[in-house]
Amino acid sequence: MIRPSTGRNAALLVLEQVERSGAYASISLDRVLAQNVSLSSADRALATELTYGVLRHRTRLDRAVRPHTKRGLKRAHPTVRRVLRLATYQILMLDRIPASAAINEAVAVVKQAVDRRAGGFVNAVLRKVAQQGEPPLPDPARKPAEYLRDAASVPDWMAALILERLGPTDAVALADSLVSRPPLTIRANRLHQEREALVELLAQTHSGVTADLARYAPDGLHLRGAADLRRSTLYEQGRLEIQDEGAQLVGHLVNPGSRDRVLDACAGRGGKTLHLAALAGGPDGLVASDSGAAKLADLGRRAQRAGLKPPERLTADLTAPCPELDQRTFHRVLVDAPCTGLGVVRRHPEAKWRMEPTAPDALVDLQRRLLDRLAPRVRRGGLLVYAVCTFTRAEGPDQVTAFLGRHPDFTPEPPPHHDGVDWNELLDGDGPAVQTLPHRHGCDGFFMVRLRRRGA
Numbered sequence: 001m002i003r004p005s006t007g008r009n010a011a012l013l014v015l016e017q018v019e020r021s022g023a024y025a026s027i028s029l030d031r032v033l034a035q036n037v038s039l040s041s042a043d044r045a046l047a048t049e050l051t052y053g054v055l056r057h058r059t060r061l062d063r064a065v066r067p068h069t070k071r072g073l074k075r076a077h078p079t080v081r082r083v084l085r086l087a088t089y090q091i092l093m094l095d096r097i098p099a100s101a102a103i104n105e106a107v108a109v110v111k112q113a114v115d116r117r118a119g120g121f122v123n124a125v126l127r128k129v130a131q132q133g134e135p136p137l138p139d140p141a142r143k144p145a146e147y148l149r150d151a152a153s154v155p156d157w158m159a160a161l162i163l164e165r166l167g168p169t170d171a172v173a174l175a176d177s178l179v180s181r182p183p184l185t186i187r188a189n190r191l192h193q194e195r196e197a198l199v200e201l202l203a204q205t206h207s208g209v210t211a212d213l214a215r216y217a218p219d220g221l222h223l224r225g226a227a228d229l230r231r232s233t234l235y236e237q238g239r240l241e242i243q244d245e246g247a248q249l250v251g252h253l254v255n256p257g258s259r260d261r262v263l264d265a266c267a268g269r270g271g272k273t274l275h276l277a278a279l280a281g282g283p284d285g286l287v288a289s290d291s292g293a294a295k296l297a298d299l300g301r302r303a304q305r306a307g308l309k310p311p312e313r314l315t316a317d318l319t320a321p322c323p324e325l326d327q328r329t330f331h332r333v334l335v336d337a338p339c340t341g342l343g344v345v346r347r348h349p350e351a352k353w354r355m356e357p358t359a360p361d362a363l364v365d366l367q368r369r370l371l372d373r374l375a376p377r378v379r380r381g382g383l384l385v386y387a388v389c390t391f392t393r394a395e396g397p398d399q400v401t402a403f404l405g406r407h408p409d410f411t412p413e414p415p416p417h418h419d420g421v422d423w424n425e426l427l428d429g430d431g432p433a434v435q436t437l438p439h440r441h442g443c444d445g446f447f448m449v450r451l452r453r454r455g456a
């Protein structure tokens with residue numbers, strides 16, 4: 001049993017939980033850090049850096065270790081494998097940690113958690129990694145697929161989807177951005193204050209934190225130097241939400257009016273629901289549904305913290321008939337559908353190693369069934385907004401083309417003009433759909449489109 005008494009051991013414990021119980025890295029890390037209050041802020045920062053670093057760069061780390069092991073990493077003891085990745089990340093990718101410190105701690109933990117022999121093995125391998133560095137990386141211009149796999153740690157099947165959608169040059173830039181640290185982006189809750197006023201409040205209450213205005217999302221701010229934001233008074237007062245700029249843009253694409261009936265059909269924990277309520281001036285007329293009851297319960301708590309009456313919530317599998325919804329229609333329906341999530345891999349790098357190559361096909365089918373079931377819930381003249389946090393062709397443009405073939409009463413339309421967002425740089429090709437991309441726009445990758453139902 002590993003005790004998270006240092007930043008390195010805390011990361012090791014999180015990596016173990018992610019691998020063994022399928023935990024989300026972000027949730028497991030939050031929990032481990034919350035349970036170990038004696039960890040210094042430097043150790044907390046190191047645990048975060050190491051957890052995400054190892055998950056982002058896994059293939060590249062394994063590639064550096066492999067020449068020094070006879071039987072490869074796959075057959076190694078799981079703790080040995082994780083410790084080798086963790087120490088190799090420190091040796092190759094962090095310049096502030098001396099290799100000797102990374103190696104000594106790795107050996108000590110393996111001796112204690114496995115046995116002395118395994119400790120000797122780890123020592124020998126890591127000393128070679130420190131001496132020889134990593135094998136040369138493929139040339140991105142000549143061998144883009146190999147570069148995506150070896151340098152950017154993108155699984156082959158995912159690399160094929162990225163190359164298909166973007167072509168080699170853009171695919172390489174995108175893959176590089178997917179192993180980078182994403183910005184910490186927040187949304188000012190406009191029911192409390194505009195973002196400029198929030199900048200003032202942050203300056204008064206958080207010394208050392210700087211806030212830059214987000215380029216596209218009118219309520220967005222990028223923060224630097226902020227730690228443990230969820231424990232801050234401003235967060236507890238519901239003045240801000242932690243939300244990527246791409247995710248915020250989905251709310252602006254829906255752009256609900258104060259009298260609209262709005263269905264947020266895959267509301268989850270309510271990241272976008274809360275934004276829709278803020279944009280509409282309150283939660284009246286808003287229905288949040290999801291198949292996950294626990295997520296909707298969380299949504300209710302989050303709404304209260306944000307100073308909102310919780311919206312009407314409905315737990316339902318929306319691919320099946322739903323008596324509570326089937327007689328109702330809405331001015332706006334948001335389908336923020338389950339997807340491959342390639343656009344948020346910077347924030348959830350474990351997804352790369354968890355998802356099966358067959359997952360995209362199953363997700364495309366689920367998205368299609370959700371869209372078909374929800375289309376009749378849009379009143380005539382109303383709006384269906386389809387969004388996914390990914391950039392594959394099958395889940396984005398091809399899904400929409402197929403939907404329009406089955407539902408000739410819907411027409412795609414450009415984003416709205418009147419909400420302070422400059423959509424021009426965000427359009428997918430000539431539009432009218434929007435595709436944000438981390439390497440171009442700095443935010444997570446979201447595909448989103450407005451589909452207007454014809455009629456009065």
Ligand SMILES: C[S@@+](CC[C@H](N)C(=O)[O-])C[C@H]1O[C@@H](n2cnc3c(N)ncnc32)[C@H](O)[C@@H]1O
Pocket residue numbers: 265266267268269270271272273289290291292295316317318319336337338339
């Ligand atoms: C991309 S997530 C939604 C994220 C959320 N809108 C937010 O902003 O935080 C997709 C959601 O679809 C839900 N979902 C998956 N299958 C579903 C189904 N058959 N019916 C209803 N919801 C479903 C999942 O539980 C998940 O919360």
